[in-house]
Amino acid sequence: xxxxxxxxxxxxxxxxxxxxxxxxxxxxxxxxxxxxxxxxxxxxxxxxxxxxxxxxxxxxxxxxxxxxxxxxxxxxxxxxxxxxxxxxxxxxxxxxxxxxxxxxxxxxxxxxxxxxxxxxxxxxxxxx
Amino acid sequence: xxxxxxxxxxxxxxxxxxxxxxxxxxxxxxxxxxxxxxxxxxxxxxxxxxxxxxxxxxxxxxxxxxxxxxxxxxxxxxxxxxxxxxxxxxxxxxxxxxxxxxxxxxxxxxxxxxxxxxxxxxxxxxxxxxxxxxxxxxxxxxxxxxxxxxxxxxxxxxxxxxxxxxxxxxxxxxxxxxxxxxxxxxxxxxxxxxxxxxxxxxxxxxxxxxxxxxxxxxxxxxxxxxxxxxxxxxxxxxxxxxxxxxxxxxxxxxxxxxxxxxxxxxxxxxxxxxxxxxxxxxxxxxxxxxxxxxxxxxxxxxxxxxxxxxxxxxxxxxxxxxxxxxxxxxxxxxxxxxxxxxxxxxxxxxxxxxxxxxxxxxxxxxxxxxxxxx
Numbered sequence: 001x002x003x004x005x006x007x008x009x010x011x012x013x014x015x016x017x018x019x020x021x022x023x024x025x026x027x028x029x030x031x032x033x034x035x036x037x038x039x040x041x042x043x044x045x046x047x048x049x050x051x052x053x054x055x056x057x058x059x060x061x062x063x064x065x066x067x068x069x070x071x072x073x074x075x076x077x078x079x080x081x082x083x084x085x086x087x088x089x090x091x092x093x094x095x096x097x098x099x100x101x102x103x104x105x106x107x108x109x110x111x112x113x114x115x116x117x118x119x120x121x122x123x124x125x126x127x128x
Numbered sequence: 129x130x131x132x133x134x135x136x137x138x139x140x141x142x143x144x145x146x147x148x149x150x151x152x153x154x155x156x157x158x159x160x161x162x163x164x165x166x167x168x169x170x171x172x173x174x175x176x177x178x179x180x181x182x183x184x185x186x187x188x189x190x191x192x193x194x195x196x197x198x199x200x201x202x203x204x205x206x207x208x209x210x211x212x213x214x215x216x217x218x219x220x221x222x223x224x225x226x227x228x229x230x231x232x233x234x235x236x237x238x239x240x241x242x243x244x245x246x247x248x249x250x251x252x253x254x255x256x257x258x259x260x261x262x263x264x265x266x267x268x269x270x271x272x273x274x275x276x277x278x279x280x281x282x283x284x285x286x287x288x289x290x291x292x293x294x295x296x297x298x299x300x301x302x303x304x305x306x307x308x309x310x311x312x313x314x315x316x317x318x319x320x321x322x323x324x325x326x327x328x329x330x331x332x333x334x335x336x337x338x339x340x341x342x343x344x345x346x347x348x349x350x351x352x353x354x355x356x357x358x359x360x361x362x363x364x365x366x367x368x369x370x371x372x373x374x375x376x377x378x379x380x381x382x383x384x385x386x387x388x389x390x391x392x393x394x395x396x397x398x399x400x401x402x403x404x405x406x407x408x409x410x411x412x413x414x415x416x417x418x419x420x421x422x423x424x425x426x427x428x429x430x431x432x433x434x435x436x437x438x439x440x441x442x443x444x445x446x447x448x449x450x451x452x453x454x455x456x457x458x459x460x461x462x463x464x465x466x467x468x469x470x471x472x473x474x475x476x477x478x479x480x481x482x483x484x485x486x487x488x489x490x491x492x493x494x495x496x497x498x499x500x501x502x
Contacts, residue, residue, distance in 0.1 A: 036360075037162040039453035040428050040460075058482065060428040062161045062453055063360060065482065091160075 134338030172282030281328030
C-alpha cells in the first residue's frame with residue numbers, strides 16, 4: 001500500500017494535496033481497496049461552496065456506498081468529470097488520475113487539522 | 129467462532145478476503161468482484177460453496193414423504209436427476225428453496241441453504257413425525273458437516289473438468305448428475321447444476337477430499353483462464369439471472385406465487401404441505417409480485433430501498449430485495465416486490481436510492497441472456 005508523502009489525510013480515508021491555495025482531494029488506496037470495485041460516483045458542480053466536514057459526493061462500489069466529506073472549506077474550481085464516466089480508475093490510480101475535485105481555499109490553517117502521512121499510515125496499520 | 133470449510137487454507141493461500149458468511153469463514157472475493165464475475169461469464173470460475181447444507185433422506189417411503197413435504201413433483205424425476213423445489217409451511221410461506229438429487233429410488237440428497245439448515249431439518253422431522261405411521265422407517269440425516277461442495281461454473285467449465293474425470297461430461301444434461309469414483313475419490317457427485325446462469329457443475333465430495341480436488345481443478349483450468357471466485361460474484365451472477373436468495377427474494381412472508389416460483393408448485397399432485405393456502409391464494413390473487421427493474425439513471429440500488437409510483441414520494445408500492453451494478457450489462461439492476469398493478473412489463477416506477485428518486489422500468493428477466501458463443 002502506498003502513502004504519498006506530500007499528501008495530508010483524513011480519518012475518512014481521503015487525501016488532500018496543497019498547491020498554492022488550491023487543494024486537490026481524493027480517496028486513499030486503503031479506501032479504494034476496502035470498497036472494492038467502484039461503479040458509481042457523484043461529485044459536486046464547479047463553484048459549489050463546501051464547508052469543512054460537509055458531504056460533497058458519493059462513491060459506490062459493488063459492495064457498499066460511501067459518502068465523501070470535504071476536508072476543508074472552500075469553493076470547487078474543478079471536477080474530475082472523466083472519472084464519472086470511468087469510476088474504475090479510482091481503483092487503479094486513487095492517488096493520481098483518480099483525484100476527485102480541486103478546491104480553492106481561504107483558510108490554510110484548516111489544513112493543520114488533517115493527518116500527516118505518518119499519522120495516517122499508523123491509522124491504517126491499526127485497522128489491518 | 130466462525131466455521132471453516134475444508135478449503136479454508138486454500139482461500140488463505142489465494143489471498144481471499146474472508147468474511148463471516150452465515151457463520152462460515154468464506155471468501156467474499158479474491159481480487160475483484162467484477163473481474164471474478166466476468167471471468168465466470170466468459171471463461172470459468174471455481175467457488176467454495178461447502179457452507180451449503182446436505183441432508184440424506186432414505187427409506188422405502190422416502191420419496192412419497194418428500195413429495196408431501198415439498199412443493200414440486202418428485203414423481204417427475206428418476207435416479208440421476210435433480211429437481212429445484214420449495215419447502216413451505218402450511219400458510220404457503222417459504223421456509224427454504226432447495227435441490228433434491230435422486231441417488232436411488234429410495235435415497236435422496238437434499239441441498240439446502242446454510243442459514244436454514246436447523247430450520248429445515250426441524251421442519252423435515254416435524255412433518256415426518258406427524259406422518260410416521262403412514263410412511264414408516266424413513267431416515268432423515270443431517271450430513272452438512274461431511275461434504276465439501278465445489279461449484280465450477282462458466283462456458284469453459286466442461287473442458288476444464290473433462291480431463292480429470294473418466295466419464296463423458298456431455299452425457300450429463302442440465303439438472304442431471306452422476307455419482308462415480310473420480311478425482312481420486314471413491315464417491316463424488318458431479319451434477320450439471322449451478323447458481324450463476326452459466327453452464328457448469330457442482331461437485332459433492334467427502335469433506336476431507338476438498339483441497340486435492342480444488343487444486344487439481346485450478347491446475348487444469350490455468351490455461352483456460354479459470355479463477356477462484358468469491359461469494360460476492362456468486363451474488364451478482366445470480367442477481368443477473370433473478371435467481372432468488374433466501375432471506376431476500378424469498379422468506380416466510382413470501383409465497384411461491386408472489387416470488388414467481390409457481391412453476392415449482394405442482395397443484396395437481398396429491399396433498400402437500402401448504403397446498404390449501406396456496407390454492408386459496410391462487411384463487412384470490414396476489415397483491416405483490418417479484419419483478420426485475422432496470423434503472424434509467426446511474427446509481428446502485430440495494431436491498432431494502434423503497435419504491436414509489438410517483439416522483440413525489442407519495443405512493444409507496446414496493447421494495448428492492450436485491451440490487452447491484454450488473455457487471456455483464458454495465459447497468460444498475462434490481463429485483464423487487466411491487467404491488468400488483470405496477471408489475472406490468474415496462475411500467476415506470478421510482479426507486480429511492482439514498483436521497484434521490486431514480487426512475488426505473490419493469491423489465492424482462494433474466495437480465496442476462498447467454499449468447500451463442502456460450
